[in-house]
Amino acid sequence: MQYTGFQLIVGHLLLSCLGESGPSDPNYFFYQDFLNGNGNGEIHFSGMKLYVDTVQQAVLPVRGGNATLPCRYWYDPELSTPRRVRVKWSWLPATGGQEEEDVLVAIGPRSRSFGDFRGRVHLRQDFPGDATLVMSGLQLNESGRYRCEVVDGLEDRSAVVDVELRGVVFPYQPPHGRYRLNYQGARQVCEEQDSTLATFDQLLQSWKEGLNWCNAGWLADGTVQYPITQPRVPCGGHGLAPGVRNYGRRHHHKHRYDVFCFSSSVRGEVYYLPHPDKLNLTDAQQACRDDGAQIAKVGQLYAAWKFTGLDHCDAGWLSDGSLRYPIITPRKNCGSSDPGVRSFGFPPPQYKHGVYCFKSAD
Ligand SMILES: *[C@@H]1O[C@H](CO)[C@@H](O)[C@H](O)[C@H]1NC(C)=O
Ligand SMILES: *[C@@H]1O[C@H](CO)[C@@H](O)[C@H](O)[C@H]1NC(C)=O
Ligand SMILES: *[C@@H]1O[C@H](CO)[C@@H](O)[C@H](O)[C@H]1NC(C)=O
Secondary structure, three states: OOOHHHHHHHHHHHHHHHOOOOOOOHHHHHHHHHHHHOOOOOOOOOOOEEEEEOOOOEEOOOOOOOEEEOOEEEEEOOOOOOOOOEEEEEEEEOOOOOOOEEEEEEEOOEEEEOHHHOOOEEEOOOOOOEOOEEEOOOOOOOOEEEEEEEEEOOEEEEEEEEEOOOOEEEEEOOOOOOOOEOHHHHHHHHHHOOOEEOOHHHHHHHHHOOOOOOOOEEOOOOEEEEEEOOOOOOOOOOOOOOEEEEEEEOOOOOOOEEEEEEEOOOOEEEEEOOOOOOEOHHHHHHHHHHOOOEEOOHHHHHHHHHHOOOOOOOOEEOOOOOEEEEEOOOOOOOOOOOOEEEEOOOOOOOOOEEEEEEEEOO
16 A cells, blocks of 8 residues: 555644544544545545546447546545546547547636547536546547546546447558558548548457458558458468468558558448439539539448448449449349448549449538
């Protein structure tokens, strides 16, 4: 018990100050005397302990959604009146490597939020000891480990909650071909397709769900990996177990690979445009605009497939000039026997096909 020495000293000092006339349980007396009137003064813990608990280990929101990160603190023995504590929420982004960043700091009813979290987070404070963080409008890159820290004088306790956005990982290769992206380029193409660089945990999760992809791609932490569920010779060789193959950290500028992007639900609708004619790429873009929409991005098509069950067996143009269609229920003449988004590369833009559009709900 790390505070023993401290308690003894404090106990002694207090006893000296207060005289010898206290009740028989000196600890009890101190709480009454010091904690009631002087709530924001330095705490003198004499056997009293502060506890912090997050109850739930992980929350699984979607992009744009809200997340409630439970956290509560209490004292043992119990307090008769609430104390003023400092609550701090910080996070370690799942993108790897960085330091913890501040999310919100609160003292009593006053609080301040930081960075991109400003105006999107608040403490719930529904009951004494409630330090639950309520977040709204979650962004794709806000997965990570969130820490709830409660400071009362010299006591400082914390607990963590993982935020794991639910979403979908997709491999991406730009129009100009395989292994053309350095790290920065990889980040950019994901953003252009309404997604973000996938984290290792997100790739691992999609491997568990069956993603089998034999091209190495960047991840958010700067490593290059690829998921194999069906080992074969060109994908790591004979006799290797299924798994996520790891090339390790690669040089951010010099090395070039494909990329794994991560998307989550979208606020709006992705749909195959009913149109009497097949269209070339420029006419397809215009046809979506004429319908009060935009030609869909790759991340939006994957999100619609994953979250709204979009299933349509006609290939359609997407904003990057690729041609794809989403299948939930595999059937004859609609590609492989597994569900998935079928991809047909980047046909010449004058070729005529259907088109997928996206109509935003905002
Ligand atoms: C998120 O919470 C806000 C209030 O804080 C509410 O207005 C909004 O509808 C919620 N959004 C979702 C997607 O639940
Ligand atoms: C997360 O994404 C948003 C929107 O794309 C961006 O503004 C923000 O800087 C990103 N935050 C981090 C920590 O990368
Ligand atoms: C698509 O067809 C239109 C005519 O309908 C033409 O003006 C346009 O140049 C064509 N675009 C491409 C990329 O071939």
